[in-house]
Amino acid sequence: MSPALVAVAHGSRDPRSAATVAALVDEVRRQQPGLDVRLSFLDLSAPRLPDVLDGVAADGHRRAVVVPLLLGHAFHARVDVPGAVTQAASRLPGLDITTSPVLGGHRGLSTAALRRLAAAVAGPLHDPGLGVVLAAIGSSHAPANAAVADLVAGWTRRFGWHGGCAAFATTTTPTVSQAIADLRASGARRVAVAQWILAPGLLPDRIVRDATAAGAPVADALAADPGVVRAVLDRYDDTAAGSARRRAAS
Known part of the structure; x- marks a missing residue:
């Protein structure tokens, strides 16, 4: 068995x-x-x-x-x-x-997040004017937060984006609002938010709310x-x- x-x-x-x-x-x-x-x-x-x-x-x-x-x-x-x-x-x-x-570290999750992001931006991801915020819940364990930042940095190099930044719903900074503002201030022509989150909930709602308030499209959670x-x-x-x-x- x-x-x-x-x-x-x-x-x-x-x-x-x-x-x-x-x-x-x-x-x-x-x-x-x-x-x-x-x-x-x-x-x-x-x-x-x-x-x-x-x-x-x-x-x-x-x-x-x-x-x-x-x-x-x-x-x-x-x-x-x-x-x-x-x-x-x-x-x-x-x-x-x-x-x-x-599950983190498996390439399937990165593929899922990028698929969700492409649907949110409704266009190609190879865009030098694009800034991407990768939003996670946030942890008191610094290496877990650093892994999110490393992931979006790798995407930024891969797709030639203007910039990429990790952001967090709780515990640490930057917030989604701060990250969006920073990317725009640095010259990104458009900014989108990807979720490094498995399922919707109260904290993910905060990410969606802040992204929407800032006028940035936000991808769905990874889900199934x-x-x-x-x-x-x-x-x-x-x-x-x-x-x-x-x-x-x-």
């Missing part, structure tokens, strides 16, 4: 977030109909990760791969997910649980884009294969 794929998202009080993540997991399940794919959340939404892992074990699985539906390696990836998995492993000795890397689906399946496949190799070598 293949390991169960347990996707875990952060969770939100906004029902749009859970519905969007559920649609993503439904698409993963549709593409791999023989795979047991389950959705879970860390907080604020149900079902919670510990309960889902209990169900996986109760249904006879001996292995599970937890795939964090997270775009950066910040607090939830470094602390919350490993903590929940460690507690579940101690409670479920018959279930071998491994955790994949977060094919690139995101591919990232989930690749993270699962790579982690499951690595776990199998370790068991064979032991």
